[in-house]
Amino acid sequence: MMEKMIIGRYIPVESPLHRMDPRAKLMIVFLFVCIVFLANNAITYGILAVYTFLMVFASKVPFRYIMGGLKIVFWLILFTMILHLFLTKEGDILFQWGWFTVYEGGLRQGIFISMRFFLLILMTSLLTLTTTPIEITDGLEELLGPLKKFKFPVHELALMMSISLRFIPTLMDETDKIMKAQTARGVDFSGGTIKERINSIIPLLIPLFISSFKRAEELAVAMEARGYRGGEGRTKYRLLQWSLLDTGMLILLALVTLLLAVFRM
Amino acid sequence: MDISLQQVEYRYQVNSPFEHLALEDVSIDIPSGTYLAIIGHTGSGKSTILQHLNAILKPTKGKVIIGDQEVTNAKKQKNLKSIRKKVGIVFQFPEHQLFEETVEKDICFGPMNFGVSESEAKRRAREAILQVGLSEEILAKSPFDLSGGQMRRVAIAGVLAMEPDVIVLDEPTAGLDPRGRKEIMDMFYRLHKDRNLSTILVTHSMEDAALYADQIVVMHQGKVFKKGSPREIFQSPVGLMELGLDVPEVVRFQNKLEDTFHVKFSKTCVTLEELTEEIHRLFKKVGELT
Numbered sequence: 001m002m003e004k005m006i007i008g009r010y011i012p013v014e015s016p017l018h019r020m021d022p023r024a025k026l027m028i029v030f031l032f033v034c035i036v037f038l039a040n041n042a043i044t045y046g047i048l049a050v051y052t053f054l055m056v057f058a059s060k061v062p063f064r065y066i067m068g069g070l071k072i073v074f075w076l077i078l079f080t081m082i083l084h085l086f087l088t089k090e091g092d093i094l095f096q097w098g099w100f101t102v103y104e105g106g107l108r109q110g111i112f113i114s115m116r117f118f119l120l121i122l123m124t125s126l127l128t129l130t131t132t133p134i135e136i137t138d139g140l141e142e143l144l145g146p147l148k149k150f151k152f153p154v155h156e157l158a159l160m161m162s163i164s165l166r167f168i169p170t171l172m173d174e175t176d177k178i179m180k181a182q183t184a185r186g187v188d189f190s191g192g193t194i195k196e197r198i199n200s201i202i203p204l205l206i207p208l209f210i211s212s213f214k215r216a217e218e219l220a221v222a223m224e225a226r227g228y229r230g231g232e233g234r235t236k237y238r239l240l241q242w243s244l245l246d247t248g249m250l251i252l253l254a255l256v257t258l259l260l261a262v263f264r265m
Numbered sequence: 266m267d268i269s270l271q272q273v274e275y276r277y278q279v280n281s282p283f284e285h286l287a288l289e290d291v292s293i294d295i296p297s298g299t300y301l302a303i304i305g306h307t308g309s310g311k312s313t314i315l316q317h318l319n320a321i322l323k324p325t326k327g328k329v330i331i332g333d334q335e336v337t338n339a340k341k342q343k344n345l346k347s348i349r350k351k352v353g354i355v356f357q358f359p360e361h362q363l364f365e366e367t368v369e370k371d372i373c374f375g376p377m378n379f380g381v382s383e384s385e386a387k388r389r390a391r392e393a394i395l396q397v398g399l400s401e402e403i404l405a406k407s408p409f410d411l412s413g414g415q416m417r418r419v420a421i422a423g424v425l426a427m428e429p430d431v432i433v434l435d436e437p438t439a440g441l442d443p444r445g446r447k448e449i450m451d452m453f454y455r456l457h458k459d460r461n462l463s464t465i466l467v468t469h470s471m472e473d474a475a476l477y478a479d480q481i482v483v484m485h486q487g488k489v490f491k492k493g494s495p496r497e498i499f500q501s502p503v504g505l506m507e508l509g510l511d512v513p514e515v516v517r518f519q520n521k522l523e524d525t526f527h528v529k530f531s532k533t534c535v536t537l538e539e540l541t542e543e544i545h546r547l548f549k550k551v552g553e554l555t
């Protein structure tokens with residue numbers, strides 16, 4: 001029932017994006033989040049879209065699969081779009097229907113903002129789809145390493161993140177199982193009045209919380225039993241390897257940034 | 266209530282890189298009152314079959330007929346709840362589904378979802394808790410203060426209180442101690458006989474399959490490998506061994522006995538009682554000869 005969600009899922013296929021250094025991917029996603037805000041007209045949004053779809057293509061993750069997994073996000077995007085149609089009152093009137101008026105500016109804003117949102121989600125999803133949680137954590141820890149000088153708990157933060165990411169799919173599976181078990185006991189998760197729906201959440205959430213707490217405790221015990229005592233002096237089994245591909249990808253993004261700067265209004 | 270699976274195919278996560286063909290061309294008939302055991306290796310599709318028996322999963326191809334209702338891949342189907350009322354499933358590790366403040370409330374949850382009144386549900390809770398071998402005092406406790414074995418029994422009571430016509434059990438005794446196992450399996454068998462239920466049991470214990478079931482289905486890689494009575498299934502251990510499955514200890518013992526003493530029993534014995542009788546008969550025959 002929950003198996004379609006792709007947020008936090010890693011897809012093990014062979015692709016250039018999978019081969020990249022996680023540090024490079026993290027840098028790219030971070031930069032992308034910044035430069036998305038440079039786009040302000042059709043050409044610049046077009047450039048961003050082409051770049052993003054190039055990345056999707058390079059990831060070798062089937063496009064239809066990604067779209068299927070982002071269904072919930074589409075509703076959010078649609079909502080943003082409609083909000084803009086209603087609230088932005090600039091430019092010429094495109095059409096009028098009773099008290100409902102659509103301005104040209106509203107339509108444009110709606111499309112642009114939804115697109116910005118969509119591209120951001122797509123790029124960040126690509127990161128988790130092509131990078132294992134462990135890699136993401138290692139990458140982050142390395143990138144944030146300099147902050148350790150300022151007593152910033154980099155290692156602890158990275159560990160917390162990797163554990164959360166690691167357990168998202170587990171939690172999804174668990175949710176699926178408990179939903180099935182409660183469905184067999186007569187709960188209807190997919191229909192009913194709003195009140196019935198809210199009531200049906202309790203038999204789902206309580207077992208989930210309980211198993212999560214139990215799991216956290218077991219994990220803590222297992223880590224201590226294997227001698228974990230924090231990041232101090234810990235060496236690494238996996239070493240990150242920066243390659244030409246990574247440099248190339250960063251240069252590509254730099255070019256995209258340049259293009260954006262040139263073509264924006 | 267008769268249940269019938271007809272050429273059922275099931276694919277998990279269709280249209281994704283994780284798409285997985287879990288069942289292929291599975292046809293099984295379960296006439297009312299049958300005790301059916303499903304055996305097979307981990308991952309052979311046993312739990313997937315069980316979830317078809319009350320329309321939690323719908324076949325991607327083929328159909329499942331439950332009583333007078335047909336479940337297919339069609340988009341909208343009504344009255345699934347009435348199916349679920351009649352077919353109770355005890356999932357693997359059912360103790361994970363407990364959530365109420367008290368044991369009594371948790372057991373009443375299922376029946377009340379299906380429209381049973383509170384007083385009737387409470388009566389059933391009391392009956393069910395005794396059936397699973399716990400005492401009435403437990404009803405007032407929190408399910409999370411119980412031991413693992415007690416939680417399992419409470420969860421089972423929650424399904425029994427729905428008073429289904431068909432009981433579906435997914436490895437109900439996994440992780441219990443030997444005595445608890447036997448108690449629970451005997452309890453299900455008694456219920457099966459007393460209430461004339463259909464029972465479908467997934468198990469890794471060949472002994473349980475041989476002892477309780479009328480019919481056995483052997484699953485292998487999503488397909489039905491073999492079906493028949495326990496005797497038919499365990500007659501030729503070779504095929505089962507190839508699948509990494511075993512035959513009951515009793516059958517193994519009989520085969521060894523036959524090999525060592527070059528005798529042949531009149532039939533494959535699947536329970537201890539049968540084997541004892543056969544050996545007794547053999548001794549008598551040997552006694553007469555000498």
Ligand SMILES: Nc1ncnc2c1ncn2[C@@H]1O[C@H](COP(=O)(O)OP(=O)(O)O)[C@@H](O)[C@H]1O
Pocket residue numbers: 003277278283285286287305306307308309310311312313314
């Ligand atoms: N939610 C799921 N998504 C993808 N594959 C699944 C899912 N659930 C089960 N499977 C796969 O389907 C096959 C059959 O599973 P299952 O019916 O649980 O087997 P069994 O109960 O016999 O151990 C297994 O290979 C399993 O990996």
Ligand SMILES: [Mg+2]
Pocket residue numbers: 311312357435
């Ligand atoms: Mg199973």
